[in-house]
Amino acid sequence: xxxxxxxxxxxxxxxxxxxxxxxxGFTHLIPFAAGHEVIRQKKRDLTLVRMTPDLIYDQLIGxxxxxxxxxxxxxxxxxxxxxxxxxAVEKGWPRPxxxxxxxxxxxxxxxxxxxxxxxxxxxxxxxxSDLPKVNEQIKFIECPFSGERLAAVPxxxxxxxxxxxxxxxxxxxxLIEGIVGVQxxxxxxxxxxxxxVEEIVDDLGASVNACVLPSWAxxxxxxxxxxxxxxxxxxxxxxSNAFYKEWDGIARDRDSFLSWLDxxxxxQGA
Amino acid sequence: xxxxxxxxxxxSVTAARALNNDMTCFVGIGLPSEAANLARLTHAPDVTLxxxxxxxxxxxxxxxxxxxDGELCSSALNTVSxxxxxxxxxxxxxxxxxxxxxxxxxxxxxxxxxxIGDYRxxxxxxxxxxxxxxxxxxxxxxxxxxxxxxxxxxxxVDFITTVGFGRDxxxxxxxxxxxxxxxxxITDLCILKPDPTSKELVVTSLHPGVSxxxxxxxxxxxxxxxxxxxxxxxxxxxxxxxxxxLKARTAAHHAGQ
Numbered sequence: 001x002x003x004x005x006x007x008x009x010x011x012x013x014x015x016x017x018x019x020x021x022x023x024x025g026f027t028h029l030i031p032f033a034a035g036h037e038v039i040r041q042k043k044r045d046l047t048l049v050r051m052t053p054d055l056i057y058d059q060l061i062g063x064x065x066x067x068x069x070x071x072x073x074x075x076x077x078x079x080x081x082x083x084x085x086x087x088a089v090e091k092g093w094p095r096p097x098x099x100x101x102x103x104x105x106x107x108x109x110x111x112x113x114x115x116x117x118x119x120x121x122x123x124x125x126x127x128x129s130d131l132p133k134v135n136e137q138i139k140f141i142e143c144p145f146s147g148e149r150l151a152a153v154p155x156x157x158x159x160x161x162x163x164x165x166x167x168x169x170x171x172x173x174x175l176i177e178g179i180v181g182v183q184x185x186x187x188x189x190x191x192x193x194x195x196x197v198e199e200i201v202d203d204l205g206a207s208v209n210a211c212v213l214p215s216w217a218x219x220x221x222x223x224x225x226x227x228x229x230x231x232x233x234x235x236x237x238x239x240s241n242a243f244y245k246e247w248d249g250i251a252r253d254r255d256s257f258l259s260w261l262d263x264x265x266x267x268q269g270a
Numbered sequence: 271x272x273x274x275x276x277x278x279x280x281x282s283v284t285a286a287r288a289l290n291n292d293m294t295c296f297v298g299i300g301l302p303s304e305a306a307n308l309a310r311l312t313h314a315p316d317v318t319l320x321x322x323x324x325x326x327x328x329x330x331x332x333x334x335x336x337x338x339d340g341e342l343c344s345s346a347l348n349t350v351s352x353x354x355x356x357x358x359x360x361x362x363x364x365x366x367x368x369x370x371x372x373x374x375x376x377x378x379x380x381x382x383x384x385x386i387g388d389y390r391x392x393x394x395x396x397x398x399x400x401x402x403x404x405x406x407x408x409x410x411x412x413x414x415x416x417x418x419x420x421x422x423x424x425x426x427v428d429f430i431t432t433v434g435f436g437r438d439x440x441x442x443x444x445x446x447x448x449x450x451x452x453x454x455x456i457t458d459l460c461i462l463k464p465d466p467t468s469k470e471l472v473v474t475s476l477h478p479g480v481s482x483x484x485x486x487x488x489x490x491x492x493x494x495x496x497x498x499x500x501x502x503x504x505x506x507x508x509x510x511x512x513x514x515x516l517k518a519r520t521a522a523h524h525a526g527q
């Protein structure tokens with residue numbers, strides 16, 4: 001059964017140095033508050049997994065928390081590059097970053113396989129792409145029935161998955177609405193999970209087909225109001241496109257990044 | 271009376287015309303998204319637009335800044351999970367057109383959105399493949415729209431993120447369960463199509479007022495022109511009006527956030 005914690009306590013208890021951590025969210029519901037708590041607690045040597053590492057991963061990489069990144073698209077959506085990610089890959093600052101690069105289809109399948117308890121995912125993918133040449137995690141197998149050549153990637157099995165959602169009820173069941181991304185699969189694939197929510201309610205008001213994660217499939221729930229800002233939570237607040245654009249300027253320069261980190265993360269409480 | 275229009279408007283209008291009502295289009299962000307929504311707001315009101323964030327049959331009033339903007343979800347018929355989107359809808363064969371942009375394209379329409387330079391020591395690290403590698407092989411055909419310049423149109427891409435026809439034009443030959451690949455590339459100067467045999471991109475239509483020399487100058491290989499080279503029809507007043515209104519609505523919307 002999920003237990004309720006403060007965000008500070010949950011990150012401290014369930015995320016350890018060296019862990020493989022997935023903080024998922026597909027533009028929507030990105031767990032910024034939780035990511036900032038990871039930076040404040042100075043977690044180190046993390047392997048981060050995510051289909052679309054955006055600003056929060058740029059911040060974690062720039063803050064020196066990350067040793068490896070498994071991803072399929074690492075950019076600032078609608079704006080351009082992630083400059084902290086680029087600095088780590090191109091110049092090794094603040095530390096070298098090892099990357100395992102996939103396509104979205106492969107990552108989505110890898111999470112599904114993780115949730116299904118399988119060691120690998122199979123897809124009709126990577127035909128003619130150079131990605132298999134640079135990523136040893138991409139291999140090809142022959143279908144035992146048709147003989148078709150198919151791509152195979154190892155399933156994603158994070159130590160911890162962190163997601164943000166609209167709400168939980170008092171028993172710890174969680175409702176996710178809108179663009180649900182790969183969050184359900186990421187939670188079910190992980191050994192432990194932390195879900196931050198906008199609020200706790202008496203009744204989820206979920207339709208029978210809604211995306212609900214039951215309490216018994218989650219480790220920890222924390223209330224983090226506005227926990228996805230500057231991304232958005234459908235039904236609560238909109239995406240701050242202005243901040244995503246502003247981030248391009250902040251993150252281009254190491255000093256302006258570090259000064260932003262001091263004012264907006266290290267010197268803020270959870 | 272001739273209308274005033276920019277090269278970029280010419281590109282969007284031409285790209286929009288490539289779509290029709292019967293198509294189910296997996297839309298990339300940026301130029302493809304602009305063209306796909308222009309098509310929906312003009313000649314193809316029933317074109318089905320799908321974005322990789324999981325939105326099925328979306329009809330946004332303004333262009334999304336990112337692939338998962340709330341506008342895409344709230345105006346969609348339905349929103350599904352990302353694994354479902356890639357496995358059932360794309361890999362399952364329900365997408366007729368993948369509409370892609372790119373950072374680099376080469377003579378065999380291979381796309382590079384990964385990096386410039388060497389993989390382990392890149393000069394410029396780009397965002398990566400995202401959905402494109404499998405969109406390019408699982409959609410029945412692929413449309414590409416990109417601004418024309420020597421930096422973008424290179425003889426050989428530094429990295430094949432997303433296959434067109436491979437380094438030799440033959441990457442799709444004999445591969446089962448694969449789409450036709452790129453059938454058209456639309457730029458701000460012209461329309462290019464792969465030669466039926468060699469698969470090398472050939473200019474089939476010049477936009478109004480564009481010379482062959484301009485295209486040669488903006489292309490990083492010895493570009494060929496079709497023997498029956500056409501002139502692309504200019505945008506109509508209605509197309510320009512709808513495009514300008516869409517862009518103005520979009521700018522006002524994003525400025526408010």
